[in-house]
Protein backbone atom coordinates (compact mmCIF):
# COMPACT_ATOMS: atom_id res chain seq x y z
CA UNK A 1 0.00 0.00 0.00
CA UNK A 2 2.95 2.31 0.47
CA UNK A 3 4.33 2.30 -3.05
CA UNK A 4 5.23 5.81 -4.05
CA UNK A 5 4.06 5.49 -7.64
CA UNK A 6 2.40 8.68 -8.75
CA UNK A 7 1.34 10.17 -12.06
CA UNK A 8 2.33 13.71 -11.17
CA UNK A 9 6.02 14.66 -11.04
CA UNK A 10 7.38 16.43 -8.00
CA UNK A 11 7.91 19.71 -9.77
CA UNK A 12 4.35 19.57 -11.15
CA UNK A 13 3.06 18.89 -7.66
CA UNK A 14 4.84 21.97 -6.35
CA UNK A 15 3.55 24.23 -9.08
CA UNK A 16 -0.02 22.89 -8.79
CA UNK A 17 -0.07 23.44 -5.04
CA UNK A 18 1.45 26.91 -5.45
CA UNK A 19 -1.29 27.79 -7.94
CA UNK A 20 -3.92 26.28 -5.62
CA UNK A 21 -2.76 28.49 -2.77
CA UNK A 22 -2.65 31.54 -5.03
CA UNK A 23 -6.01 31.25 -6.83
CA UNK A 24 -8.32 28.69 -5.31
CA UNK A 25 -10.75 29.16 -2.44
CA UNK A 26 -11.16 26.15 -0.20
CA UNK A 27 -14.04 25.83 2.25
CA UNK A 28 -13.76 27.33 5.71
CA UNK A 29 -10.13 28.35 5.58
CA UNK A 30 -8.34 31.66 5.10
CA UNK A 31 -7.50 32.68 1.52
CA UNK A 32 -4.36 34.53 2.67
CA UNK A 33 -3.12 31.96 5.21
CA UNK A 34 -4.92 28.77 4.14
CA UNK A 35 -4.66 25.44 5.90
CA UNK A 36 -2.56 23.10 3.71
CA UNK A 37 -4.29 21.22 0.88
CA UNK A 38 -3.14 17.74 -0.06
CA UNK A 39 -2.96 17.02 -3.77
CA UNK A 40 -4.97 13.95 -4.79
CA UNK A 41 -3.91 11.97 -7.83
CA UNK A 42 -6.63 9.31 -7.80
CA UNK A 43 -8.89 7.32 -5.52
CA UNK A 44 -9.89 3.69 -5.61
CA UNK A 45 -12.25 1.76 -3.34
CA UNK A 46 -11.72 3.14 0.17
CA UNK A 47 -8.28 4.57 -0.65
CA UNK A 48 -7.35 8.13 -1.58
CA UNK A 49 -4.02 8.28 -3.43
CA UNK A 50 -2.05 11.45 -2.84
CA UNK A 51 0.24 12.74 -5.56
CA UNK A 52 3.05 12.65 -2.99
CA UNK A 53 2.63 8.87 -2.82
CA UNK A 54 0.71 8.34 0.43
CA UNK A 55 -2.22 5.94 0.34
CA UNK A 56 -4.93 7.10 2.71
CA UNK A 57 -7.86 5.08 4.05
CA UNK A 58 -10.88 7.33 3.70
CA UNK A 59 -12.80 7.95 6.91
CA UNK A 60 -14.90 10.85 5.58
CA UNK A 61 -16.63 9.53 2.44
CA UNK A 62 -15.87 12.94 0.95
CA UNK A 63 -18.24 14.68 3.34
CA UNK A 64 -20.70 11.81 3.85
CA UNK A 65 -21.34 11.25 0.16
CA UNK A 66 -19.39 8.17 -0.95
CA UNK A 67 -21.17 4.86 -0.36
CA UNK A 68 -19.60 2.22 -2.60
CA UNK A 69 -16.06 3.55 -2.81
CA UNK A 70 -14.21 5.56 -5.42
CA UNK A 71 -13.76 4.60 -9.05
CA UNK A 72 -16.46 1.92 -8.92
CA UNK A 73 -16.75 0.02 -12.23
CA UNK A 74 -20.58 -0.03 -12.19
CA UNK A 75 -20.91 3.66 -11.36
CA UNK A 76 -18.28 4.52 -13.98
CA UNK A 77 -20.17 2.44 -16.54
CA UNK A 78 -23.47 4.18 -15.72
CA UNK A 79 -21.82 7.54 -16.35
CA UNK A 80 -20.19 6.40 -19.58
CA UNK A 81 -23.40 4.89 -20.93
CA UNK A 82 -25.32 8.04 -20.16
CA UNK A 83 -22.59 10.30 -21.58
CA UNK A 84 -22.67 8.30 -24.82
CA UNK A 85 -26.38 9.20 -25.16
CA UNK A 86 -26.40 12.73 -23.73
CA UNK A 87 -24.99 14.34 -20.60
CA UNK A 88 -27.68 16.90 -20.13
CA UNK A 89 -30.80 18.37 -21.68
CA UNK A 90 -32.96 21.15 -20.28
CA UNK A 91 -35.76 19.86 -18.05
CA UNK A 92 -38.35 22.41 -19.13
CA UNK A 93 -40.47 20.64 -21.73
CA UNK A 94 -38.03 17.71 -22.04
CA UNK A 95 -37.61 14.61 -19.91
CA UNK A 96 -35.57 11.40 -19.98
CA UNK A 97 -35.39 7.85 -18.71
CA UNK A 98 -32.67 8.40 -16.08
CA UNK A 99 -34.61 11.12 -14.27
CA UNK A 100 -37.93 9.28 -14.53
CA UNK A 101 -36.43 6.06 -13.17
CA UNK A 102 -34.70 7.90 -10.34
CA UNK A 103 -37.86 9.71 -9.23
CA UNK A 104 -39.79 6.42 -9.35
CA UNK A 105 -37.17 4.81 -7.12
CA UNK A 106 -37.18 7.71 -4.66
CA UNK A 107 -40.96 7.62 -4.32
CA UNK A 108 -40.81 3.87 -3.76
CA UNK A 109 -38.01 3.93 -1.18
CA UNK A 110 -38.89 6.98 0.91
CA UNK A 111 -41.66 6.89 3.56
CA UNK A 112 -45.19 6.33 2.26
CA UNK A 113 -46.93 9.51 1.19
CA UNK A 114 -44.00 11.30 -0.45
CA UNK A 115 -45.02 11.14 -4.10
CA UNK A 116 -43.65 14.16 -5.97
CA UNK A 117 -39.95 14.77 -6.60
CA UNK A 118 -38.21 18.06 -7.39
CA UNK A 119 -34.61 17.53 -8.54
CA UNK A 120 -31.95 20.17 -7.97
CA UNK A 121 -28.20 20.64 -7.88
CA UNK A 122 -27.10 20.55 -4.25
CA UNK A 123 -28.23 19.96 -0.70
CA UNK A 124 -28.50 23.65 0.13
CA UNK A 125 -30.62 24.24 -2.95
CA UNK A 126 -32.92 21.34 -2.04
CA UNK A 127 -33.46 23.06 1.34
CA UNK A 128 -34.20 26.36 -0.41
CA UNK A 129 -36.70 24.46 -2.57
CA UNK A 130 -38.29 22.84 0.51
CA UNK A 131 -38.68 26.19 2.24
CA UNK A 132 -40.11 27.82 -0.88
CA UNK A 133 -42.54 24.90 -1.28
CA UNK A 134 -43.76 25.37 2.28
CA UNK A 135 -44.13 29.13 1.84
CA UNK A 136 -45.87 28.81 -1.49
CA UNK A 137 -48.18 26.18 -0.01
CA UNK A 138 -49.18 28.51 2.84
CA UNK A 139 -49.64 31.32 0.35
CA UNK A 140 -51.98 29.17 -1.74
CA UNK A 141 -53.96 28.12 1.36
CA UNK A 142 -54.42 31.73 2.51
CA UNK A 143 -55.47 32.71 -0.99
CA UNK A 144 -58.02 29.89 -1.14
CA UNK A 145 -59.46 30.73 2.27
CA UNK A 146 -59.32 34.43 1.39
CA UNK A 147 -57.51 35.27 4.60
CA UNK A 148 -54.36 37.30 5.15
CA UNK A 149 -51.15 35.32 4.87
CA UNK A 150 -49.55 35.14 8.31
CA UNK A 151 -47.68 31.82 8.13
CA UNK A 152 -44.36 33.10 6.80
CA UNK A 153 -41.84 32.08 9.48
CA UNK A 154 -39.94 28.90 10.12
CA UNK A 155 -39.42 27.01 13.35
CA UNK A 156 -36.41 24.81 13.99
CA UNK A 157 -34.15 23.56 16.77
CA UNK A 158 -30.74 24.81 17.83
CA UNK A 159 -27.57 23.00 16.74
CA UNK A 160 -29.02 22.36 13.29
CA UNK A 161 -27.26 22.60 9.95
CA UNK A 162 -29.12 22.90 6.66
CA UNK A 163 -26.65 24.43 4.20
CA UNK A 164 -24.89 27.64 3.25
CA UNK A 165 -27.37 29.50 1.02
CA UNK A 166 -29.49 32.26 2.58
CA UNK A 167 -32.74 30.55 3.49
CA UNK A 168 -30.83 27.44 4.60
CA UNK A 169 -28.44 29.59 6.67
CA UNK A 170 -31.37 31.26 8.40
CA UNK A 171 -32.32 27.93 10.01
CA UNK A 172 -28.77 26.85 10.94
CA UNK A 173 -27.79 27.15 14.59
CA UNK A 174 -27.60 30.89 15.30
CA UNK A 175 -24.25 30.53 17.09
CA UNK A 176 -22.41 27.44 15.85
CA UNK A 177 -23.89 27.91 12.36
CA UNK A 178 -20.91 30.11 11.51
CA UNK A 179 -23.24 32.65 9.96
CA UNK A 180 -23.49 35.42 12.58
CA UNK A 181 -21.88 37.78 10.07
CA UNK A 182 -25.05 37.73 7.97
CA UNK A 183 -27.41 38.13 10.89
CA UNK A 184 -28.71 41.52 9.79
CA UNK A 185 -29.82 40.29 6.38
CA UNK A 186 -31.06 36.84 7.39
CA UNK A 187 -34.76 36.24 7.93
CA UNK A 188 -35.57 35.84 11.63
CA UNK A 189 -37.08 32.53 12.60
CA UNK A 190 -37.99 30.70 15.80
CA UNK A 191 -35.49 28.39 17.51
CA UNK A 192 -36.35 25.76 20.13
CA UNK A 193 -33.61 24.23 22.29
CA UNK A 194 -31.80 21.31 20.64
CA UNK A 195 -33.13 17.84 21.50
CA UNK A 196 -31.28 16.81 24.65
CA UNK A 197 -32.30 13.20 25.25
CA UNK A 198 -29.86 11.02 23.40
CA UNK A 199 -30.59 8.10 21.12
CA UNK A 200 -30.82 5.01 23.34
CA UNK A 201 -31.54 6.93 26.57
CA UNK A 202 -34.89 6.90 28.37
CA UNK A 203 -37.47 9.15 26.81
CA UNK A 204 -39.28 11.90 28.66
CA UNK A 205 -41.77 14.38 27.17
CA UNK A 206 -39.92 17.12 29.08
CA UNK A 207 -37.61 17.30 26.06
CA UNK A 208 -40.37 18.82 23.91
CA UNK A 209 -41.88 21.22 26.48
CA UNK A 210 -40.19 24.34 25.07
CA UNK A 211 -40.80 23.23 21.48
CA UNK A 212 -44.52 22.69 22.22
CA UNK A 213 -44.71 26.13 23.81
CA UNK A 214 -43.23 27.74 20.68
CA UNK A 215 -45.71 25.90 18.45
CA UNK A 216 -48.57 26.91 20.70
CA UNK A 217 -47.57 30.58 20.90
CA UNK A 218 -46.58 31.20 17.28
CA UNK A 219 -48.32 28.65 15.04
CA UNK A 220 -50.26 31.40 13.29
CA UNK A 221 -46.95 32.76 12.00
CA UNK A 222 -45.24 29.44 11.32
CA UNK A 223 -45.25 28.01 7.80
CA UNK A 224 -42.93 25.10 8.42
CA UNK A 225 -40.80 23.29 10.94
CA UNK A 226 -37.43 21.97 9.71
CA UNK A 227 -35.16 19.42 11.39
CA UNK A 228 -32.42 16.89 10.67
CA UNK A 229 -33.87 13.50 11.63
CA UNK A 230 -32.12 11.67 14.54
CA UNK A 231 -28.61 12.96 13.70
CA UNK A 232 -27.62 16.60 14.09
CA UNK A 233 -24.51 16.37 11.91
CA UNK A 234 -22.43 19.49 11.32
CA UNK A 235 -23.98 21.04 14.44
CA UNK A 236 -22.12 18.56 16.66
CA UNK A 237 -22.71 14.93 15.61
CA UNK A 238 -25.47 14.54 18.18
CA UNK A 239 -27.88 11.57 17.99
CA UNK A 240 -31.27 12.25 19.56
CA UNK A 241 -34.25 10.16 20.64
CA UNK A 242 -36.71 9.02 17.92
CA UNK A 243 -39.62 9.97 20.22
CA UNK A 244 -38.53 13.58 19.78
CA UNK A 245 -39.04 13.31 16.02
CA UNK A 246 -42.41 11.60 16.59
CA UNK A 247 -43.45 14.47 18.85
CA UNK A 248 -42.44 16.96 16.13
CA UNK A 249 -44.73 15.19 13.67
CA UNK A 250 -47.66 15.38 16.11
CA UNK A 251 -47.05 19.07 16.82
CA UNK A 252 -46.89 19.87 13.09
CA UNK A 253 -50.21 18.06 12.59
CA UNK A 254 -51.85 19.72 15.56
CA UNK A 255 -50.84 23.24 14.51
CA UNK A 256 -51.09 22.87 10.74
CA UNK A 257 -47.38 23.41 10.18
CA UNK A 258 -45.48 21.77 7.29
CA UNK A 259 -42.85 19.30 8.50
CA UNK A 260 -39.59 19.44 6.51
CA UNK A 261 -37.10 16.70 7.25
CA UNK A 262 -33.53 17.26 6.05
CA UNK A 263 -32.18 13.76 5.28
CA UNK A 264 -29.25 15.10 3.25
CA UNK A 265 -26.67 13.62 5.64
CA UNK A 266 -28.69 10.68 6.98
CA UNK A 267 -30.31 9.28 3.83
CA UNK A 268 -29.49 5.96 2.18
CA UNK A 269 -28.63 3.80 5.16
CA UNK A 270 -26.16 5.95 7.07
CA UNK A 271 -27.96 5.61 10.43
CA UNK A 272 -28.91 1.94 10.06
CA UNK A 273 -32.31 2.71 8.52
CA UNK A 274 -32.65 3.55 4.84
CA UNK A 275 -33.94 6.96 5.97
CA UNK A 276 -33.54 8.23 9.53
CA UNK A 277 -37.28 9.12 9.63
CA UNK A 278 -37.92 5.40 9.85
CA UNK A 279 -36.54 5.35 13.42
CA UNK A 280 -39.63 7.35 14.37
CA UNK A 281 -41.92 5.75 11.78
CA UNK A 282 -43.00 9.13 10.48
CA UNK A 283 -43.60 10.62 7.05
CA UNK A 284 -42.65 14.27 6.74
CA UNK A 285 -44.58 16.57 4.39
CA UNK A 286 -41.33 17.48 2.63
CA UNK A 287 -38.02 15.61 2.57
CA UNK A 288 -34.60 16.76 1.34
CA UNK A 289 -32.03 14.33 -0.06
CA UNK A 290 -28.49 15.00 -1.27
CA UNK A 291 -24.94 13.94 -0.39
CA UNK A 292 -25.11 10.12 -0.85
CA UNK A 293 -27.73 10.37 -3.61
CA UNK A 294 -25.18 9.73 -6.38
CA UNK A 295 -22.89 7.60 -4.21
CA UNK A 296 -20.52 10.58 -4.03
CA UNK A 297 -20.02 10.93 -7.79
CA UNK A 298 -21.71 14.16 -8.84
CA UNK A 299 -23.72 16.81 -7.10
CA UNK A 300 -27.46 16.11 -7.13
CA UNK A 301 -30.26 16.69 -4.65
CA UNK A 302 -33.97 16.03 -4.41
CA UNK A 303 -36.90 17.55 -2.54
CA UNK A 304 -39.87 15.23 -2.15
CA UNK A 305 -43.34 16.29 -1.08
CA UNK A 306 -46.84 14.92 -0.63
CA UNK A 307 -49.56 14.96 -3.27
CA UNK A 308 -51.51 17.41 -1.09
CA UNK A 309 -48.69 19.99 -1.09
CA UNK A 310 -48.05 19.64 -4.82
CA UNK A 311 -51.79 19.90 -5.55
CA UNK A 312 -52.28 22.95 -3.33
CA UNK A 313 -49.32 24.80 -4.89
CA UNK A 314 -50.51 23.92 -8.38
CA UNK A 315 -54.06 25.12 -7.60
CA UNK A 316 -52.70 28.49 -6.44
CA UNK A 317 -52.73 31.67 -8.51
CA UNK A 318 -49.21 31.06 -9.86
CA UNK A 319 -50.32 27.65 -11.13
CA UNK A 320 -46.84 26.25 -10.70
CA UNK A 321 -43.97 26.06 -8.25
CA UNK A 322 -41.61 29.00 -8.69
CA UNK A 323 -38.23 27.34 -9.08
CA UNK A 324 -36.31 25.77 -11.97
CA UNK A 325 -32.54 25.32 -11.92
CA UNK A 326 -30.64 25.22 -15.23
CA UNK A 327 -29.16 21.81 -14.48
CA UNK A 328 -32.38 20.34 -13.06
CA UNK A 329 -32.59 16.59 -13.69
CA UNK A 330 -29.02 16.39 -15.04
CA UNK A 331 -28.85 13.08 -16.88
CA UNK A 332 -25.31 12.10 -15.80
CA UNK A 333 -26.19 12.70 -12.16
CA UNK A 334 -29.50 10.81 -12.41
CA UNK A 335 -27.86 7.86 -14.19
CA UNK A 336 -25.19 7.46 -11.55
CA UNK A 337 -27.78 7.92 -8.76
CA UNK A 338 -29.80 5.03 -10.22
CA UNK A 339 -26.72 2.82 -10.34
CA UNK A 340 -25.75 3.79 -6.79
CA UNK A 341 -29.20 2.94 -5.41
CA UNK A 342 -29.11 -0.41 -7.22
CA UNK A 343 -25.70 -1.16 -5.69
CA UNK A 344 -27.00 -0.33 -2.23
CA UNK A 345 -29.38 -3.29 -2.49
CA UNK A 346 -27.01 -5.59 -4.40
CA UNK A 347 -24.44 -5.05 -1.64
CA UNK A 348 -26.97 -5.58 1.17
CA UNK A 349 -26.48 -2.14 2.75
CA UNK A 350 -28.10 -3.21 6.02
CA UNK A 351 -25.49 -5.86 6.54
CA UNK A 352 -22.71 -3.43 5.60
CA UNK A 353 -23.94 -0.77 8.03
CA UNK A 354 -24.45 -3.27 10.85
CA UNK A 355 -20.91 -4.53 10.32
CA UNK A 356 -19.49 -1.01 10.58
CA UNK A 357 -21.63 -0.26 13.64
CA UNK A 358 -20.55 -3.34 15.53
CA UNK A 359 -16.86 -2.79 14.70
CA UNK A 360 -17.14 0.84 15.84
CA UNK A 361 -18.87 -0.28 19.04
CA UNK A 362 -15.98 -2.65 19.72
CA UNK A 363 -13.10 -0.38 18.73
CA UNK A 364 -14.19 3.23 19.04
CA UNK A 365 -16.43 3.12 22.14
CA UNK A 366 -13.55 2.17 24.49
CA UNK A 367 -11.88 5.51 23.68
CA UNK A 368 -14.47 7.02 26.06
CA UNK A 369 -12.11 6.35 28.97
CA UNK A 370 -9.31 8.45 27.43
CA UNK A 371 -8.53 11.58 29.47
CA UNK A 372 -8.94 13.78 26.40
CA UNK A 373 -12.34 12.33 25.47
CA UNK A 374 -15.65 13.74 26.67
CA UNK A 375 -17.92 11.31 24.85
CA UNK A 376 -17.98 8.75 22.05
CA UNK A 377 -21.04 8.09 19.92
CA UNK A 378 -21.83 5.39 17.38
CA UNK A 379 -24.92 5.05 15.19
CA UNK A 380 -25.01 3.01 12.00
CA UNK A 381 -21.97 3.94 9.92
CA UNK A 382 -21.23 7.07 11.97
CA UNK A 383 -18.66 7.18 14.76
CA UNK A 384 -17.78 10.35 16.69
CA UNK A 385 -15.26 11.16 19.38
CA UNK A 386 -16.01 14.39 21.22
CA UNK A 387 -12.83 15.74 22.81
CA UNK A 388 -12.42 17.98 25.83
CA UNK A 389 -10.37 20.44 23.72
CA UNK A 390 -10.56 21.78 20.16
CA UNK A 391 -8.30 20.11 17.64
CA UNK A 392 -5.43 21.89 15.90
CA UNK A 393 -6.66 21.14 12.38
CA UNK A 394 -3.35 21.65 10.52
CA UNK A 395 -1.39 19.49 12.97
CA UNK A 396 -3.94 16.71 13.44
CA UNK A 397 -4.46 16.53 9.66
CA UNK A 398 -0.73 16.17 9.09
CA UNK A 399 -0.54 13.38 11.65
CA UNK A 400 -3.53 11.55 10.15
CA UNK A 401 -1.86 11.65 6.73
CA UNK A 402 1.35 10.27 8.24
CA UNK A 403 -0.73 7.51 9.83
CA UNK A 404 -2.25 6.64 6.43
CA UNK A 405 -5.81 7.85 7.00
CA UNK A 406 -8.01 10.70 5.80
CA UNK A 407 -9.99 12.07 8.74
CA UNK A 408 -10.88 15.77 8.99
CA UNK A 409 -12.02 16.82 12.43
CA UNK A 410 -13.71 20.11 13.30
CA UNK A 411 -13.97 21.91 16.62
CA UNK A 412 -13.82 19.28 19.37
CA UNK A 413 -15.05 16.51 17.12
CA UNK A 414 -13.11 13.73 15.48
CA UNK A 415 -15.60 11.70 13.52
CA UNK A 416 -15.62 9.05 10.83
CA UNK A 417 -18.30 8.14 8.36
CA UNK A 418 -16.59 5.70 6.01
CA UNK A 419 -17.79 4.30 2.68
CA UNK A 420 -20.04 1.29 3.33
CA UNK A 421 -17.58 -1.08 1.61
CA UNK A 422 -14.86 -0.50 4.25
CA UNK A 423 -13.39 -3.67 5.80
CA UNK A 424 -12.97 -4.16 9.55
CA UNK A 425 -9.15 -4.01 9.11
CA UNK A 426 -9.43 -0.65 7.39
CA UNK A 427 -11.82 0.54 10.10
CA UNK A 428 -9.41 -0.51 12.78
CA UNK A 429 -6.62 1.48 11.05
CA UNK A 430 -8.91 4.54 11.22
CA UNK A 431 -9.70 4.05 14.90
CA UNK A 432 -6.08 3.31 15.80
CA UNK A 433 -5.07 6.57 14.14
CA UNK A 434 -7.62 8.41 16.28
CA UNK A 435 -6.31 6.66 19.41
CA UNK A 436 -2.75 7.68 18.46
CA UNK A 437 -3.48 11.39 17.96
CA UNK A 438 -5.47 11.55 21.21
CA UNK A 439 -2.14 11.02 23.00
CA UNK A 440 -0.42 13.87 21.16
CA UNK A 441 -0.71 17.27 22.86
CA UNK A 442 0.37 19.20 19.75
CA UNK A 443 -2.77 17.95 17.90
CA UNK A 444 -4.95 19.97 20.26
CA UNK A 445 -5.07 23.66 20.96
Ligand SMILES: *Cc1c(COP(=O)(O)O)cnc(C)c1O
Pocket residue numbers: 122123124125127161162163164228233234262263264265290291
Ligand atom coordinates in the same frame (compact mmCIF):
# COMPACT_ATOMS: atom_id res chain seq x y z
C1 LIG B 1 -24.39 18.91 3.79
C2 LIG B 1 -25.73 19.25 4.28
C3 LIG B 1 -26.50 20.24 3.64
C4 LIG B 1 -26.00 21.06 2.47
O1 LIG B 1 -25.72 20.31 1.34
P1 LIG B 1 -24.74 20.91 0.21
O2 LIG B 1 -24.76 19.90 -0.88
O3 LIG B 1 -23.40 21.09 0.86
O4 LIG B 1 -25.31 22.23 -0.22
C5 LIG B 1 -27.78 20.48 4.13
N1 LIG B 1 -28.26 19.79 5.18
C6 LIG B 1 -27.55 18.83 5.81
C7 LIG B 1 -28.15 18.09 6.95
C8 LIG B 1 -26.25 18.54 5.40
O5 LIG B 1 -25.53 17.62 6.04
